[in-house]
Amino acid sequence: MSESTALGGVPVTELVERFGTPLYVYDGATITDRYRQLRERLHPAVRMFYSLKANPNISVCALLHSLGASAEVSSLTELVTAERAGVPAEDIMFLGPGKSRTELTACLKGEVTLICESFGELALIDELAAELGTTARVVLRVNPSFAVKGSGLTMGGKPRQFGIDETALLAESDLAGRHPSVRLRGFQAYLGTRFLSEAMIAENTARILDLAERLGRHLAVDLEVVDVGGGLGVAYFAGEQDLDIAALTDQLNPVFAAFHARHPQTALVMELGRYLVGHSGTYAVQVRYVKESMGERFAVADGGTNHHMAAVGIGSFVKRNFPMRLLNRDSTAEPVKWNVTGPLCTPNDTIGKAVELPGDLRPGDVVGVDRSGAYGPTASPVHFLSHGYPAEVLIHQGEPRLVRSRDDVESMLAAQILHDFR
Numbered sequence: 001m002s003e004s005t006a007l008g009g010v011p012v013t014e015l016v017e018r019f020g021t022p023l024y025v026y027d028g029a030t031i032t033d034r035y036r037q038l039r040e041r042l043h044p045a046v047r048m049f050y051s052l053k054a055n056p057n058i059s060v061c062a063l064l065h066s067l068g069a070s071a072e073v074s075s076l077t078e079l080v081t082a083e084r085a086g087v088p089a090e091d092i093m094f095l096g097p098g099k100s101r102t103e104l105t106a107c108l109k110g111e112v113t114l115i116c117e118s119f120g121e122l123a124l125i126d127e128l129a130a131e132l133g134t135t136a137r138v139v140l141r142v143n144p145s146f147a148v149k150g151s152g153l154t155m156g157g158k159p160r161q162f163g164i165d166e167t168a169l170l171a172e173s174d175l176a177g178r179h180p181s182v183r184l185r186g187f188q189a190y191l192g193t194r195f196l197s198e199a200m201i202a203e204n205t206a207r208i209l210d211l212a213e214r215l216g217r218h219l220a221v222d223l224e225v226v227d228v229g230g231g232l233g234v235a236y237f238a239g240e241q242d243l244d245i246a247a248l249t250d251q252l253n254p255v256f257a258a259f260h261a262r263h264p265q266t267a268l269v270m271e272l273g274r275y276l277v278g279h280s281g282t283y284a285v286q287v288r289y290v291k292e293s294m295g296e297r298f299a300v301a302d303g304g305t306n307h308h309m310a311a312v313g314i315g316s317f318v319k320r321n322f323p324m325r326l327l328n329r330d331s332t333a334e335p336v337k338w339n340v341t342g343p344l345c346t347p348n349d350t351i352g353k354a355v356e357l358p359g360d361l362r363p364g365d366v367v368g369v370d371r372s373g374a375y376g377p378t379a380s381p382v383h384f385l386s387h388g389y390p391a392e393v394l395i396h397q398g399e400p401r402l403v404r405s406r407d408d409v410e411s412m413l414a415a416q417i418l419h420d421f422r
């Protein structure tokens, strides 16, 4: 067995035999490494929150919780996922622009901190908390006036459904007084995702801390929490480079330290999704047919964009390939260009375009898409053509464990209701 035909130390042929394909494999050791790399270097006043959105698998969440991560959730199911994974309420924050009464009530009953995204939501939180005879723990999400560069998805300095405009907060005088059942704990801002520049992340963080300080002063909020977002990137495409965590913390820590010296009681928070889980995952598909069409080679596999929409290109119209490789055997054949496609009836179902794979690629081979631990099946149209969710396996201490079973015909049809029209 060579390094290139194993995942997390387990031979791919064994994984495929046991769990079938298409399959997501998450290497717990990689998740652990990523968490520790940052934790060991990051300023101790900064708490690391795992954004479940990136990979909401309950065992992935439990693993990160066991390492010490808190949880940031954005739906009732994510909240219950974090709770069942063992994360205590005081270590959970709930964020999202369209929270329901049910979600707000669940947070209030469980004393989960709410990251509030609008004045309307704040009024509803106050009303619901009063009805429940409790005090809501609220962090205000701010849409800053400044814009930032360096992210695939820019927040700040733009009209957005997220957060409350900085200018609107600065126009408020007695926000706390008008919401007696709310305890304003601090501020949050999230400036985008896929940042790959250490300097940009440090600069954004400094600006958010400065913003929180100004808003805290203006609104007389005791800063219990300042959440500086995150958006730490993962290099996927040619020409991109992973963040250097030592360089990042070298630039970030002085920023945190200066703030911490002025506000020793304030808990600082970083939200981390992609950074923690992105590298750990491989999407493995089995080639069913190989064919040629008008001079191009196609490997038609049993899974595609229905499980891995991100491979189509994240926030970019130019299709770029994730790192891909042959997983089940070593091949000495010359690499040639292949289009790796899935089972959907659309030409867009291409997870690798002109990607270099061995010339002798053949039916039965297993092809892997690396760096696929974040925004995988959960962010893909898994129900398209009724193929359903793939199986997910988490390798922990060398032992592969099924952490989500594959959908089948019965599970796919279970929620549908057949009426008799005869």
Ligand SMILES: *Cc1c(COP(=O)(O)O)cnc(C)c1O
Pocket (backbone or CB within 6 Å): 051, 053, 054, 095, 190, 192, 193, 194, 229, 230, 231, 232, 271, 272, 273, 274, 275, 374
């Ligand atoms: C999506 C999201 C995250 C996680 O982002 P990553 O880029 O995956 O780290 C964190 N916070 C907020 C507000 C988000 O919307």
